Amino acid sequence: MAIEWRKNFATNDPHIDEQHQQIFRFANKLEAIAEQAEVDTREVDHLLRFLETYIQNHFRYEEACMLKRRCPVAQKNRSEHLAFKGYLTRTLEVYHQNGYSQEWAQTLYSKLENWLSNHICRVDVQLSDYPERVATSKAANSN
C-alpha cells in the first residue's frame, strides 16, 4: 500500500515537509515498479540514484536545522539517519552484485515505508516545537 502524507508527519517546516513528501513519491514509485512482473532496470537504476542522493541531501539539511534550532533530538535524529544510510548502502550493494529482483524491491519498499513513517512521527516532528524564530530569539537574548 502506498505511503500517504498524513498530518501527524508535519514538522511545520515547509522545506522539510516538502522533502519528506518527495521521498514518499520516490518510495511509491519503487512500490509501483516492485508490482511489475517485467521491469526496465535502467528505470530502477535511475530511481535508486535519485533516491539515494535525495535522502542524503535531505538528512544533511534536516540535521543542520535541528542543530541550529537546538532541538533536543538532534543527536538521536543523526544516529537514526546514520543507521538508515548504512542499511541503504548495504542493500544497494546487494542490488549491484545480484541484480534486480522483485523480492529485493518489495523488501526495500517496505523498509522505506516502515522506517519513514516511524522515524518522521517520532523524531522529525519534534522540530515543530522548535521553530526557527525561537533559536533566533535565544541567540539574541544571549548577547
Ligand SMILES: [Fe+2]
Ligand atoms: Fe530525520
